[in-house]
Amino acid sequence: MDxxxxxxxxxxxxxxxxNALSGGGIGxxxxxxGDRVILLNSEAAVLFGQAFRVDLSIEKFLLxxxxxxxxxxxxTLEKFCTQNGxxxxxxxxxxxxxxxxxxxxxxxxxxxxxxxxxxxxxxFSGVVFEIPEPEPHKYFxxxxxxxxxxxxxxxxxxxxxxxxxxxxxxxxGLWLSDEDGDIIFLNRTLQEWTGMEMKDLLGNGWANAIIxxxxxxxxxxxxxxxxxxxxxxxxxxxxxxDGNIIWCRAAGDPYYQHNGEYAGxxxxxxxxxxxxxxxxAVKQSESRFRSIVExxxxxxxxLKGREMIVEICNERILEVWGKxxxxxxxxxxxALPEIREQGFMELLQHVYDSGEPYYGYxxxxxxxxxxxxxxSYFDFxxxxxxxxxxxxxxxxVLATDVTRQVMAKKSIExxxxxxxxxxxxxxxxxxxxxxxxxxxxxxxxxxxxxxxKSKSVIGMPLDIALxxxxxxxxxxxxxxxxxxxxxxxAQEQRADLIVNGVLSSFYFNxxxxxxxxxxxxxxxxxxxxxxxxxxxxxRRKVEEAEMALRGAVxxxxxxxxxxxxxxxxxxxxxxLAVWMGYEREINATRAFDSVAEEDKERIIxxxxxxxxxxxxxxxxxxxxxxxxxxxxxxxxxxxxxxIFNDVGEALKITGTAQDxxxxxxxxxxxxxxxxxxxxxxAAAIEExxxxxxxxxxxxxxxxxxxxxxxxxxxxxxxDLQEPLRKIRLFSDMLKNKTRSPEDQxxxxxxxNNSAERMSTLIQSLLEFSRLxxxxxxxxxxxxxxxxxxxxxxFELAISEKNAIVRVGKLPVIEAIGLQMNQLFYxxxxxxxxFTVSNRIPEISITAEITGRKEAEELTGSELFYENFHHFRFxxxxxxxxxxxxxxxxxxxxxxHARDVYQGSGIGLSICRRIIxxxxxxxxxxxxxxxxxxxxxLLPITKRA
Numbered sequence: 001m002d003x004x005x006x007x008x009x010x011x012x013x014x015x016x017x018x019n020a021l022s023g024g025g026i027g028x029x030x031x032x033x034g035d036r037v038i039l040l041n042s043e044a045a046v047l048f049g050q051a052f053r054v055d056l057s058i059e060k061f062l063l064x065x066x067x068x069x070x071x072x073x074x075x076t077l078e079k080f081c082t083q084n085g086x087x088x089x090x091x092x093x094x095x096x097x098x099x100x101x102x103x104x105x106x107x108x109x110x111x112x113x114x115x116x117x118x119x120x121x122x123x124f125s126g127v128v129f130e131i132p133e134p135e136p137h138k139y140f141x142x143x144x145x146x147x148x149x150x151x152x153x154x155x156x157x158x159x160x161x162x163x164x165x166x167x168x169x170x171x172x173g174l175w176l177s178d179e180d181g182d183i184i185f186l187n188r189t190l191q192e193w194t195g196m197e198m199k200d201l202l203g204n205g206w207a208n209a210i211i212x213x214x215x216x217x218x219x220x221x222x223x224x225x226x227x228x229x230x231x232x233x234x235x236x237x238x239x240x241x242d243g244n245i246i247w248c249r250a251a252g253d254p255y256y257q258h259n260g261e262y263a264g265x266x267x268x269x270x271x272x273x274x275x276x277x278x279x280x281a282v283k284q285s286e287s288r289f290r291s292i293v294e295x296x297x298x299x300x301x302x303l304k305g306r307e308m309i310v311e312i313c314n315e316r317i318l319e320v321w322g323k324x325x326x327x328x329x330x331x332x333x334x335a336l337p338e339i340r341e342q343g344f345m346e347l348l349q350h351v352y353d354s355g356e357p358y359y360g361y362x363x364x365x366x367x368x369x370x371x372x373x374x375x376s377y378f379d380f381x382x383x384x385x386x387x388x389x390x391x392x393x394x395x396x397v398l399a400t401d402v403t404r405q406v407m408a409k410k411s412i413e414x415x416x417x418x419x420x421x422x423x424x425x426x427x428x429x430x431x432x433x434x435x436x437x438x439x440x441x442x443x444x445x446x447x448x449x450x451x452x453k454s455k456s457v458i459g460m461p462l463d464i465a466l467x468x469x470x471x472x473x474x475x476x477x478x479x480x481x482x483x484x485x486x487x488x489x490a491q492e493q494r495a496d497l498i499v500n501g502v503l504s505s506f507y508f509n510x511x512x513x514x515x516x517x518x519x520x521x522x523x524x525x526x527x528x529x530x531x532x533x534x535x536x537x538x539r540r541k542v543e544e545a546e547m548a549l550r551g552a553v554x555x556x557x558x559x560x561x562x563x564x565x566x567x568x569x570x571x572x573x574x575x576l577a578v579w580m581g582y583e584r585e586i587n588a589t590r591a592f593d594s595v596a597e598e599d600k601e602r603i604i605x606x607x608x609x610x611x612x613x614x615x616x617x618x619x620x621x622x623x624x625x626x627x628x629x630x631x632x633x634x635x636x637x638x639x640x641x642x643i644f645n646d647v648g649e650a651l652k653i654t655g656t657a658q659d660x661x662x663x664x665x666x667x668x669x670x671x672x673x674x675x676x677x678x679x680x681x682a683a684a685i686e687e688x689x690x691x692x693x694x695x696x697x698x699x700x701x702x703x704x705x706x707x708x709x710x711x712x713x714x715x716x717x718x719d720l721q722e723p724l725r726k727i728r729l730f731s732d733m734l735k736n737k738t739r740s741p742e743d744q745x746x747x748x749x750x751x752n753n754s755a756e757r758m759s760t761l762i763q764s765l766l767e768f769s770r771l772x773x774x775x776x777x778x779x780x781x782x783x784x785x786x787x788x789x790x791x792x793x794f795e796l797a798i799s800e801k802n803a804i805v806r807v808g809k810l811p812v813i814e815a816i817g818l819q820m821n822q823l824f825y826x827x828x829x830x831x832x833x834f835t836v837s838n839r840i841p842e843i844s845i846t847a848e849i850t851g852r853k854e855a856e857e858l859t860g861s862e863l864f865y866e867n868f869h870h871f872r873f874x875x876x877x878x879x880x881x882x883x884x885x886x887x888x889x890x891x892x893x894x895x896h897a898r899d900v901y902q903g904s905g906i907g908l909s910i911c912r913r914i915i916x917x918x919x920x921x922x923x924x925x926x927x928x929x930x931x932x933x934x935x936x937l938l939p940i941t942k943r944a
Contacts, residue, residue, distance in 0.1 A: 029109065031058070031124040033081045044128050047107060080113060081121050106130070112255065173269030175206075175252070179262055181226035190269060193248075195241020209238045211245065218250075229254045229262060235272060247272035299401070302385065304394040306352050308332040308345065311394065320376070320401055322369030338368045351382040351395050358382040362406050377406035429531065432515070434524040438462040438478055441524060450506075450531055452499030468498045478525055481512045485522050488512040492536055507536040559657040561640070563588065565611065565650050576657050579636070581628035599623035610642050611650040617642030619653060622660065635664040727751055781817045783810040783871075787845060790824045797832050801841050808846035813869055813938060819914045824873075826907040827934060831875035836929070844874040855937050859921055865939035868920070872933055879928035888924065 027044025031037070036058045045054050048064045058077075062070050109128045116122040173190035177183050182203045191198060194209040201209065207219050214236035225232030233251040240246060252267020299317035303310060310327050318324060327335035333345060342365065351358050360380045366373055380399035384392045420442055423430045429447035433440060440458050448455060457465035462475070469475060472495065477488050489511050496505050510529035514522040559576030563569070570591045577584045580594045592600050603623050610619035619640040626633055640655025731751065787807055791798070798805060828843070835841045850870040856863050858870075880888060889912040911934075915922040920938040 027128045029124075029126060029128055031077075033121055033124075047128055047130060077124075080124070112253075173248075173250075175250075175267055175269065177226070177252075177265040179264045181222060181265065184264070193240055193246075193269075193271070194238060211237045211239055213237070222250075225252070226265060232265065232267065299397070299399040301397040302394060303332060303348065303397060306349060308348050308352075308395065310335055317397070317399065320367070320378070320399060322367055322374075336367070338366060338373060342366060348382055348395050348397075351384055352392055355384045355386075355392055357384065362402055362409075376401060376403045378402060426528070429527075429529040431527045432524050433462055433478065433527065436479070436482060438475070438525075440465055447527075447529070450497075450529065452497055466497070468496060468503060472496065478512060481514050481525055482522050485514045485516065487514060492532065506531060506533045508532060557659065559636075559659075560655070561638075561657060562652055562654040563591075563607065563640075564652045579627065579634055579657075579659065580625050581630065594625045594628050596624035596626065607640075607653070610640060610653060613644055613648040613650075617644065617650070617653075619655065622664075633661070634659055635661045778814050778816060780812055781815040781820050782812045783820065783847070784812075786817065786820050787824055790821065790828055793825065794828050794832060801832060801835065803832060803841040803843060806842070806844045808844075810845070810847045810871075811869055813940065815918055815938070816914075819917060823911050823914045823936075826911050827873045830907060831873075831877060831932075834875075834877040834932075836876070836878055839876065842876045845871065847871045849940070850937065855921075858935060859923060859937070861921075863921070863937075865919070867940050868937040869940055871936040871938070873936070874931060874933045876931050879930055879932050880924060880926040881928055882926075885924050885926065889922070 027047050028041040029044050030039045037055055038058055038061045039055050040048060040050065048061075050064075056064075062074055065073055107128055107130055110126045112124075112126060113121055114123045114125070170187060170189060173193060174187040175183055175190065176185040183201065183206050186198065186201050186206070190206075191201065194201065196205070196209060199205075204219075207215055210218055218234045218236045221234045222232055224230075231251070231253050233249070235247060235249045237245050237247055248269050249272050250267060250269040252265045255263055255266045257263050297316070299320045300312075300314050301310065301317045302312035309329065309331055311329075313321075313325075313328065318327075321327075321336055323335060332348070333340055339345065344365070347358050347360075350356075358381070360378065360382075362377050362379065365376055365378055367376055368374075378399045379402050380397065383396045383398070385394040385396055387393050423432070423442050424444045426444055426446070429444065429450045431440060431443040431447045438461055440460055440462060443451075443455075443458055448457070451457070451466060453465060462478075463470065474495070480486075481488055491509050492507050493510060494505055494507055496503055498504075508529045509532055510527065513526040513528070515524040515526055517523050557575075559579060560573040561576055562571045564571070568588045570586050570588060572580070572582060572584050572586065574584065582591075582594065592604060595603055599621075600623075603621055606619055606621050609615045610617055619642075620638070622635060622637045624633060624635050636657045637660045638655060638657045640653045642653045643651045645651055784807075787810060791805060791807075797803070824845075831843050832841060848870050850858075850868050852863050852866050852868070855868050855870070889908050912922055915936060915938070918938050920936065922934060922936050924932060924934055926932040
């Protein structure tokens with residue numbers, strides 16, 4: 001029999017005996033004096049009032065014994081601990097125990113003492129059972145007499161009738177001999193096995209139950225054990241009372257009285273048929289277990305003891321470890337030294353010590369395979385292995401190599417991280433919606449800002465995050481993309497979104513792109529969007545302005561034209577095409593056929609010059625054309641401006657043409673009349689020259705009128721339309737006779753307000769138009785005196801607001817006095833209007849001379865004068881946001897509602913026009929909520 005089989009068989013025998021004793025109400029106990037711990041099995045624990053198998057210190061165990069018996073029990077136990085000897089020593093102890101029902105009972109502990117090689121007590125072990133009547137002494141040792149069988153059974157019947165009944169009811173054969181080896185007691189189980197009477201089995205009669213082939217060797221083995229007082233063990237066959245022959249195993253040990261005197265042998269006899277069947281079953285079970293381990297798709301190993309000795313391992317775990325079966329029987333750290341310091345040994349020993357399994361997922365392990373240290377990842381379980389006594393004997397390892405899955409997952413995570421990074425860093429709004437619920441899986445800052453929401457919407461369904469999209473086409477479009485897998489693209493799509501608590505309309509170019517998994521199924525949608533609201537509204541304004549301009553052009557009886565460099569063709573307005581007798585689109589090679597020969601070369605050359613960046617891109621000339629169909633002669637005054645790309649290449653010229661035939665005919669007639677009468681009207685030469693100057697001035701005025709007309713056209717198409725629309729709307733409302741007088745009064749009041757608004761706009765427009773006229777002459781203007789007059793005009797407002805005005809030393813300059821007065825008047829008006837509540841207004845005006853270089857650094861543009869008067873007009877009002885610092889100079893540009901700050905919005909436009917009339921520059925510097933500074937640069941020397 002090999003070592004492992006012997007171990008399993010011994011465990012089986014112990015388990016069988018323990019079950020037999022437990023069935024009769026007998027408990028098992030064991031005491032180790034070295035660590036002072038007593039172990040009680042389940043039945044013994046119940047006898048002492050405990051629920052389960054327990055390990056107790058001797059101090060706690062003594063507390064389970066009735067107080068009056070406790071000290072005597074402890075003294076006797078310590079006396080036994082001081083015994084010295086080399087043989088097993090039997091003893092008996094009695095102790096009173098109080099049951100849970102408060103009834104007292106007497107327990108008897110019987111057992112034997114074992115000695116170590118030094119002759120010191122190493123262990124007590126034995127049985128405990130309840131006896132019906134306590135002995136007269138509370139606590140005392142006893143001994144078993146060596147009388148014959150009849151006397152012994154009589155004594156036992158008197159003292160231990162219950163114990164004898166228990167022995168007889170045991171499924172295991174139990175026997176007792178005297179010091180000579182003669183059997184003096186057998187329990188009923190052995191009698192039933194042999195079918196013999198008790199009297200025939202006592203003494204040496206028991207040998208007759210053994211079949212003849214096994215009888216002598218069994219008797220010799222028993223005689224040897226008795227003679228040497230050593231352990232006895234033998235296997236033999238007996239013939240049962242029913243005629244069946246069975247294998248049995250008998251075992252026994254010498255026992256001693258309390259005084260150490262040898263008394264005989266005590267032992268048991270087992271039916272080996274069940275044991276052999278159990279052994280076969282164990283072998284089959286072990287074989288099946290090993291087969292399962294070997295065939296298991298996962299790595300399995302069994303490590304024995306706290307040293308983790310490799311006991312069982314299948315091919316999968318050997319492949320994982322990179323080892324062969326030579327490591328069987330070696331400690332794990334010797335087999336896999338590379339795992340030292342990786343924490344696995346500590347985990348295994350913790351499982352062994354605590355009895356708690358450990359589960360690891362995707363854990364990194366560095367293992368040496370074929371001499372190379374490789375990184376692998378595993379899912380594994382460390383499970384404690386227990387014996388029949390519930391003691392942990394080792395740890396089972398079950399592992400699965402998940403390296404490929406982990407690496408694939410890492411690859412996916414890295415890919416997803418890159419994808420998320422790309423989305424986060426995308427220069428345009430990007431988001432991902434997952435599943436039919438359209439869960440917002442990802443959204444970069446641009447998209448969050450576009451929605452007017454916060455990062456908290458990530459993870460929410462789109463219809464919950466943006467409820468305002470309900471009723472708009474986007475949810476249906478997204479569901480269609482999910483269903484069909486076809487991307488959707490949109491241009492200039494309107495979307496109404498709640499931003500900053502306000503529902504507003506925006507315009508987007510966007511794409512819904514389906515994202516598919518490896519099965520080709522759509523699992524999400526990638527949304528990329530560009531907010532083009534500003535461009536869309538700007539283009540719409542341009543289109544509206546173009547329409548207004550076309551209306552103005554029609555009213556002014558002008559023709560328009562454009563020349564496209566790429567196609568080398570002209571596009572003419574309908575009026576201009578009629579004047580020249582052409583179709584509206586014409587190639588450049590034919591465009592000049594209607595131009596008079598004397599003008600043709602000059603006009604072609606002028607167009608060519610205008611196409612060069614150096615010329616400034618301007619074209620202006622007068623020339624005669626002959627209608628190619630009717631032959632009608634006209635004189636046209638044409639103007640144009642070239643549009644260049646970023647590298648200075650001409651793209652196209654656009655311009656206007658005005659029919660000045662009548663003016664030129666009049667001018668020609670006058671010149672002819674003057675020529676004819678030169679000699680007769682010499683005195684009138686001066687007057688004619690004056691007339692010519694007037695005509696020249698008229699030409700200039702005509703040119704300015706064209707510019708003024710463009711300004712008027714813009715205003716008429718923009719700001720004047722709004723009050724007119726309101727007047728029409730409110731007038732239509734008055735037609736409704738069902739309105740009450742009060743409603744009519746309110747409508748009439750709104751009509752009056754709109755009319756007043758229109759009147760204000762027209763008055764401001766007239767003031768602005770005056771600045772376009774050149775009937776004001778330059779003169780010496782004292783700015784100090786001009787500013788004093790302006791301050792006097794505002795002295796009431798200054799007083800009401802307790803404003804502080806500081807004026808530095810101001811120069812005398814060449815300027816138009818009235819316009820200088822208007823300039824500072826408008827600036828003062830704004831400074832006193834746009835103030836901060838609860839703050840005393842402060843206004844400061846200074847002036848200094850600035851050179852061209854410094855002035856160019858201030859303006860960021862090229863200037864053409866050597867020196868400038870640099871005026872600074874500073875106030876501490878509400879300030880101007882950076883994005884509006886250029887827009888404030890546009891005609892009728894207001895940054896605030898009319899009910900907050902009154903005004904037409906033309907004041908700063910007038911200021912810029914005044915500065916332009918003086919060849920100067922004006923710009924603003926401001927910190928909102930703190931100050932505003934208007935910088936005014938007026939040239940004081942000749943051009944550089």
